[in-house]
Every structure is written in C-alpha cells, then in structure tokens.
Amino acid sequence: MNLATTEVKRAKLRFGLLTGAVALLVFLTLLLTTLSGALIGALVGALEGLKTDGLAYSDTARDNIAASRLPVDTVDAVAAVSGVAAAAGIGTLTTAAEVNGEAIDIQVFGVDSTGPGAPSGLTDGRLPENANEAAVDGGGVAIGDVIVLDPSGVELTVVGLLRGAQFNAIPTAYSDLATFEDIVTLSFPGLPFVPINAVAFDIAEGAQASEVIAAIESSVPGVRAYTRDDAVALIPGIDSITQSFGILVGLTFIIGIVVIGFFFLILTVQKLKSFTLLRAIGTTTGRLAITVSLQIAFVVILASIIAVGLVLLAVQGLNTGIPVTLEPITIVATVLAVLVFSLIAGLLSIRRIVRIDPASAVGAR
Amino acid sequence: MTASETPDPVAQATDSAAEGTGPAPAVDAAAHPDALLQVRDVTKVYGSGHTAVTALAEATLAVEKGEFVALLGPSGSGKTTLISIIGGLLAPTSGSVTIGDTDVASLSRKQLTRFRAERVGFVFQSANLVPFLTARENLLYVAGLVGMTKSDSRARADQLLDELGLTDRARNLPEQLSGGERQRVAIGRALMNDPDLVLVDEPTAALDTALGRQVVQLLRREIKDRGKTGIMVTHDLRMVEYTDRVFEILDGHLTHVESPSALGH
Ligand SMILES: Nc1ncnc2c1ncn2[C@@H]1O[C@H](COP(=O)(O)OP(=O)(O)O)[C@@H](O)[C@H]1O
Numbered sequence A: 001m002n003l004a005t006t007e008v009k010r011a012k013l014r015f016g017l018l019t020g021a022v023a024l025l026v027f028l029t030l031l032l033t034t035l036s037g038a039l040i041g042a043l044v045g046a047l048e049g050l051k052t053d054g055l056a057y058s059d060t061a062r063d064n065i066a067a068s069r070l071p072v073d074t075v076d077a078v079a080a081v082s083g084v085a086a087a088a089g090i091g092t093l094t095t096a097a098e099v100n101g102e103a104i105d106i107q108v109f110g111v112d113s114t115g116p117g118a119p120s121g122l123t124d125g126r127l128p129e130n131a132n133e134a135a136v137d138g139g140g141v142a143i144g145d146v147i148v149l150d151p152s153g154v155e156l157t158v159v160g161l162l163r164g165a166q167f168n169a170i171p172t173a174y175s176d177l178a179t180f181e182d183i184v185t186l187s188f189p190g191l192p193f194v195p196i197n198a199v200a201f202d203i204a205e206g207a208q209a210s211e212v213i214a215a216i217e218s219s220v221p222g223v224r225a226y227t228r229d230d231a232v233a234l235i236p237g238i239d240s241i242t243q244s245f246g247i248l249v250g251l252t253f254i255i256g257i258v259v260i261g262f263f264f265l266i267l268t269v270q271k272l273k274s275f276t277l278l279r280a281i282g283t284t285t286g287r288l289a290i291t292v293s294l295q296i297a298f299v300v301i302l303a304s305i306i307a308v309g310l311v312l313l314a315v316q317g318l319n320t321g322i323p324v325t326l327e328p329i330t331i332v333a334t335v336l337a338v339l340v341f342s343l344i345a346g347l348l349s350i351r352r353i354v355r356i357d358p359a360s361a362v363g364a365r
Numbered sequence B: 001m002t003a004s005e006t007p008d009p010v011a012q013a014t015d016s017a018a019e020g021t022g023p024a025p026a027v028d029a030a031a032h033p034d035a036l037l038q039v040r041d042v043t044k045v046y047g048s049g050h051t052a053v054t055a056l057a058e059a060t061l062a063v064e065k066g067e068f069v070a071l072l073g074p075s076g077s078g079k080t081t082l083i084s085i086i087g088g089l090l091a092p093t094s095g096s097v098t099i100g101d102t103d104v105a106s107l108s109r110k111q112l113t114r115f116r117a118e119r120v121g122f123v124f125q126s127a128n129l130v131p132f133l134t135a136r137e138n139l140l141y142v143a144g145l146v147g148m149t150k151s152d153s154r155a156r157a158d159q160l161l162d163e164l165g166l167t168d169r170a171r172n173l174p175e176q177l178s179g180g181e182r183q184r185v186a187i188g189r190a191l192m193n194d195p196d197l198v199l200v201d202e203p204t205a206a207l208d209t210a211l212g213r214q215v216v217q218l219l220r221r222e223i224k225d226r227g228k229t230g231i232m233v234t235h236d237l238r239m240v241e242y243t244d245r246v247f248e249i250l251d252g253h254l255t256h257v258e259s260p261s262a263l264g265h
C-alpha cells in the first residue's frame, strides 16, 4: 500500500492538472533555452564554425569583422610570421539577393575551402570548388538552386548545404575568394582595390597561441589578431544578447520552480488533516517527506516527457526564420535541473510536515 | 439501563463523578501493582502564566492487561488529554506513564512515533480515516508502518473487516461510508498493528444511541477476543455498561473507580 501512488490514482484530475501546468512551465523553459541558443548560434555561428585557429582584423575594426578592411597582401604577411602554419583571406558582405523568385538578404563569405577559414557544418553536397559556386545555410535553398545577387548580378549555384554557419541570423552563403572579389567589384564600381575583411590563420604545432598572436600584431602593421573563440566572444553586442537571454531563461526557470514549490505546498496544506492523523498513528515525518518527494518526482518527470514532446512539435511547427535544433544535452540538463530544484522547492512542503503536531489529531478541536 | 432511565447522561455523569462511592483511582492503583498500564501523578498544564490551564491534576490509575475500562466525565474534564498522554501523543507536565516495561514519558520524539505505531491503537474523536484510501487500504497502511508482510497484512485486514461486518464495504472510500461504518473501520485500523493498548476517544459522539451501542459492543468483543487492553473515553453514561470498570474524571481530577452496574442502578 503505497500512499504516494494510491493518492495519485484516486486524484487523477488534480494530479493531471498539476502535471499539465508543470509541463507548460518546463516547455516554456526548454523552448526559450532552445530558441535563444539557436538565435545566438545564428548570430555568431559563421565565426564559431570557421575551421581556423585564429583571425586577424584591421586594428581600426574595433573587434568587428564587418568593419575590418585589409589589403589582400596581408595574407602573405601573416603567413610569414613564425608560428603560423597557414593563412587565408576571408571576405564578407551583406547583400540583397533573389532565390526561387523570392527577395532575401544574404550574408556572403569568400573563403578558401581548402585553407584556414573554411566553413564547417556541411550536411549535404560539398564546399565550393569553382567560381560561382556556394555552400549555403538557410534561405530555404536546395542543391542546384541559383541565387542571383543584387545589385552585382553575380549568380551563385548552390552546391552544398550547411548548418550552424549563419551570420547576423540571416541566410549565409560561402563562395571562393575570386567570386567574392567579383561581387564586391560589381557592387561597388570604381573601388580602387578590393579589400578582404580578415585573415584566418592556423597555428603551427607546438607554438603558443598567445605568442603567435603577439608576433602577428608586432610584425604585421595595422593588424589585431585573436583566437577564434575570442573573436566570437568579442562580436559587438553578443555579450549583452547572451546575458539578456540568460536572464530571460533563468527567470522563467526560477518562476517555474517557485510555482511548482507552491503547487505542492498547497497540496500538502490541503492534506494536513490526513498527515496529522498519519503522524498520530505512528508515521515518521521521513516517510511523509518521501511520499511528497515521490509525487513531485512523478509529476515533474511525466510533465517533462510531455514538455519535450511539445517542444519537438513547436520546433517543427514554428517558423522562426533561423535554423533551430533541439540538443539532447539541453533537454537532459533542463529536465534534470527542473527535477532537482523542484525537489528542493518541495522542502517547503516537508518543512510544513515536520511542524505537524501529532497531538492535534485528537479531539474535535 | 435504558435511555429513558437516564434522560441527561452528561448531567448524570457529572453527578455520579461528584457523588460516586467507589475508591479513589490512586487507592485502587495501589491494589494493582503489576498492572500493564500505570499512570502515576500525571499533571498536564496547557500554556503558561495567565493563560495556564490545568487540564489534568495528579492523575493516578492502573489498568490490568485484558481489561476494557471507561473514562467517564463531562466535556472539558481532561479525558482526551489523559489518553493522549497515555498513548504517547502528548508529553505530561509531570508524572509518569508506564506500559509494561516502557516509560512513555522518557521516550524521544522518534521513539514515541514508533511506540504509537507498534504498541498503541487509536480511535480518535473525528477525522479517523485517510479520505483517499479505501476502508481496506486504511487498515493496510498501518501494516506497512510495522513492517508486516504483504500476505499477513492482507489476511489480517480482511479478517478484521469481516469481524466488523465491513467485508462489503472494504473497497469503499470513507466518504462513501456511513458514520457507524467509518467508526468500525477506525476500530479495525486501531487493531491492525496488534497493539498492547487500544485508546478510543468518544466513539459514539457522532452516532445515535442504537448505532453507538452496536459500535461499543463490537469494540468490546474485539478487545476481549484478542486479549487487548482498552480504554474508552466517553461522556455518555449509557455506554459504560459494556466496560469492566469505570474511571470518573471531573475538572482534571480522577475521582472514583466504579463498576458499571454501580453506576447504572
Ligand atoms: N491544546 C490545548 N491548549 C489549551 N488548552 C487545552 C488544550 N487542549 C485541551 N485544553 C483544555 O484542557 C481541558 C481538558 O480538555 P480535554 O482533555 O480535551 O477534555 P475532554 O476530552 O474531557 O473534553 C479543557 O479545559 C480544554 O479547554
């Protein structure tokens, strides 16, 4: 005769409603975590996904790749620094485009597919090998589609599909550097020379990243160098965006936990008469505490299963415009956190149980 | 004794407590040195200072193993307080309670919980059953507290329910039972752990006379058949005829021990 499960069986509606409410709270937390992760990924995914150890920008760029302008020969200058294994240029710009009859904004990267700075996250097809080919993340394109850039008129044929490679949360295309040069020249006629935005470099085996970066900055004039992770962290605004989302997710989580704690406190207070009786006839407080904890665990686990199902549906059904993937690690971490903190919130109920005076079960008072 | 002979049982209980002829319980206790239950000089004061209420004053009594006794007194006389102390629910302000070898007043909070689970069967004045458990489950729950095996506890619960005429109601929730049925389930619950001492607080308060008699008769039969020791609290003189001895209490003082027949005639 298990008190916890028997009560749930007898009060299906009450526990059903409770489970539903908890499921919505877990759902909200999971969805916010997933969406904010996806949005941050879409903002910085391109830099994060570049296969390179480090990036060099012009020292006037204020850590912003889009504001950085470097002459093409910087690539050779960086490659010549001792401790640098290889270097390649990266160019990028935002431009209008038309694909499948639809006008979109697109971020174009010119990269060396075989050198440092090549994109990662290929899910289908291949990286560009020839002029006017592109690997793309987003925009609803398929392999074989042609993207017509505006105003340059350059046509890019999609040869590969990428994931987690967006920049600025818009569709992002990776072509070779020569094609990138064409796009810039045709977009801005009369430009004296076509700059690149950054130099990607790999660090030679055995060399210290910090020393190599210092060496680049001292021997190549007008350049600032970063490890890739530093470059990502320094993207303007990314700090405050990450923080804002952190607060949003954290608050949702905390409110959810507090609500769950109060739910169970209400259930406990409603049952005080029974609990007092059970204490009077010789039930230990520990046994009652376990009963409440079991019910919390049961409700939270069931609610989490429902919530994960809802999030899966939502991720498929919501058109967010950015690629959203549900990471198993996010789900497991969120559900575990909800479970652990719900049990801690359950201490509110257990504290109330500990305070029961079994003597108050006697008499009619 | 019938109801018509005792038109006001409460008044009469008070009268007989004041004018009883039996010995004082303390004197009687001295004659039962080996009794299972020994209550010695138990005083209970609720609150302190201005608001202090002496609910029980130096109560002394002895109950032999196998006896079924009544504690008779008007409302507010300290009956519930006394059996709460005997059953380990309430600590006395002073005095001692021993059941067999156990000195109840010396037990820790934890030991008291165990003592109540293993050695005492309570039937409370109200709110006796867990509302979301069936009659049978209310009994089985107790078995879980004392670590009875599943098959033993089922057999015992079913037998008790049968003896109490509740076999048909075993799967009903308390809200689906009548007042008398609920009291009978509570009696079964109190006997489920095979206690040394059964403590029953006003079992007939919510029942009409006929039902009350039926419940008390059943209670007596169960206690006697199983060789248990029972104390029944009541303010209803009509119910004492089923008991072996009657302790009278008034304003926190145990006054007399009587035989039920002496009270009735
Ligand atoms: N928890 C308590 N706090 C203060 N006074 C109490 C408490 N319980 C009982 N009393 C008082 O103690 C006296 C005896 O109460 P009780 O034992 O319940 O009497 P009975 O069961 O005979 O009606 C009464 O005057 C009652 O008001």
Ligand SMILES: [Mg+2]
Residues within 6 Å of the ligand: A363, A364, B079, B080, B081, B125, B201
């Ligand atoms: Mg009482």
